[in-house]
Amino acid sequence: MRGEAPVWQAPWGDVYVTKYDLVSACLVNRQLSHVPPSGGADTSGQRSAINDWLMYQEGHAHTTIRQALQRPFAGKGVSALAPVVAEAVELLVSRAAFSGTVDVVAAFTRAVPERVICRVLGVPAEDMPMLRAWSASIRAILDTGFDDAFGLGASAAEEMSIYFIELLRELLAQGEMPPLLVGLPALVEEMGLTVAGRNIAFLAFAGHETTVHLLGNMLFHLTHAPAQWEALRSNRHLALNAVTETLRMESPVQKICRWPLQQIELDGREIAAGQLVVLLVGAANRDPAQFADPARFDLARPGRQNLAFGRGAHVCIGRALAEMEGKLLLEAMLQRWKSMEPTADEAKWMDNSSIRGLERLALRLG
Template identity: 55%
Template sequence: MHGESRWAGIRSGSFGASGDLYALYDAMRREAPVWGAPWGDVYVSHFDLVAACLTDPRMSHLPPASGVASDSALRNWLIYQEGSTHAAIRAAFQKPFASGGPAALKPYVDQAVELHCTTVSDGDLDIVPAFARAVPESVIARLLGVPAADIPRLRAWSMAARELLDGGFGTAFDETTNAVDEMSAYFTAHAARLLKGRELPMLLAGLPDLVGKVGLDVAGANLALLAFAGHETTVHLISHLFYHLAWAPDQLATVRDEPKLVTNAIAETLRLETPIQKICRWPTETIELGGQRLAKDTLVVLLPGAANRDPRRFAEADRFDLRRPVGQNLAFGRGPHVCIGRALAEMEARAVLAAALERWSAIEPVEGGAKWLDNASFRGLDRLVLRLAA
């Protein structure tokens, strides 16, 4: 068995320092791109193999019934659905993006940026709570009709969900009551209230159809997913963007000189520091992958963060380079479950960066100012103190 003890950290948590994770991915890609872990799961790190699994219809999203018997609301989340249930929830959630288009979301983003980015003071600032978290949080709350007073609860649930998901399916699905259940109960009550009112919030135009097709409880669980997925990852995208620009002053100067490179900066950040580090699939039959046979129902963990640094795909893959052609990376997934909210996440990151570049002539790192999340499923910063000067 390759790297058995060296790679055990991939299972859950334990990545404090920024370098550890990528050294592990390097070794995995080199020595065992399809790695059967001693605990039975399989990890996939090559770009081509991850991309192939994302679009392979034999790779199911549905966790096998055996092993995870529980009523956890997580079971109802869109990301663990297939077939008609998946289609119904996805259609409801895509409705606002398809009808008004992302442009309809712009005023929400602009207002949040105005509120959180232009009012903070200069000097040494932890940008994570100040705007990297505050902007996506307040945007998703307004788009879902969640009152501002409930944002602290949304924050606590999201952080708990992040930890719960990193704990593995055994724990996440088997706990009888957890943060996701509480969050789902809140959103089920929220959905019931909204359906009695006259106007639906922007992102919930498809709510009546959704409830008609899957019922109120499943709809509530999926509103919780939308609230969680709709901001937790964007928080990390924005923090990573500022981290990499602050730590690479030449790149920061480049994007100041050529504002059109903001798009590259966002794509390059998502490639280099992919917020979602694990995507799970279960083969519906025995399959062959990278020369290995994988049994039906094996948990196959795709590692988009490893794929996005695969040197076979990206030259000098560990380098943050705004001149790199914007190619396709796997940060938003691919195939039938590809991210619904990409346009919104990118719009938020663009707006925050534009406001920051206009406001501060200096955005600099502070020694010891960065603290990485201790989480192997979500890549992010708990704290990012930067020195900002007008």
């Protein structure tokens, strides 16, 4: 597609964009809206929870919610989260046996971001299974049932929002906010408890489901590139390069959606207003025009910024936290194990077009 039809209109209408330069330009094009045409209130005046997510806002609502959610990351804020990440990594890595076959998804790559997100949002550990189930349902909605996501039928998002609205009510009554929610009282004042609670649900989903797959995809590629693993063992400062190269080569978020506000032209093609435009970030990040030999996992890769966290006004707010989780997990694993090898039938990839990641990854650690 990237070579022959980098802007391709499918028979069902949606437009797919795959070339790096085009995807990158679309991400900052203000004529492409984040608000779906079906967005807003339905005929009875109700809005579904997903309609209130920061990712699908423009203008004042976007600025207000974004300011509140990114407050913990401002300045040196992210370093305050480091002890939480370090504690989760240390606990889970030290629990694993010194040698043997381990499903690293269950043991670390899902467990670390889950533990971190619970801690920073003030979710009791015993509620994690609920969060996991909601996350899995939302992942599925954002796959093929994308249009349904904005209807009131997306019950996982509604249930999860009710949970977080209640949690927020309790936290406000106690008067003490967990680290990721310090900006929430101001948001409640400006936009009300429902919008604020729905956006904590969004933060809970966006803040861990993506990182889970960054970590898993990173371990997968490192075990399939033994020379890179050795390079990392002799120079642990390369840990962050491993995170960046994974984000490029196996981007956890594969597609980002936009809707043109009016008819636009993209690479010589006319796209109608309101048409769904799908930016295939995973394809852009493997564009050979930008990244030489793009299917090679290369810790020394020079060059351009990958698009895994998006770009422009909606660029990911949690990048520093995700990178920190990747780096600290890798450093702890390098410290504890000399070798990490694939096993026969080791990997099971998820079946999902939005989120790229592993359900299971059995590795031999020693």
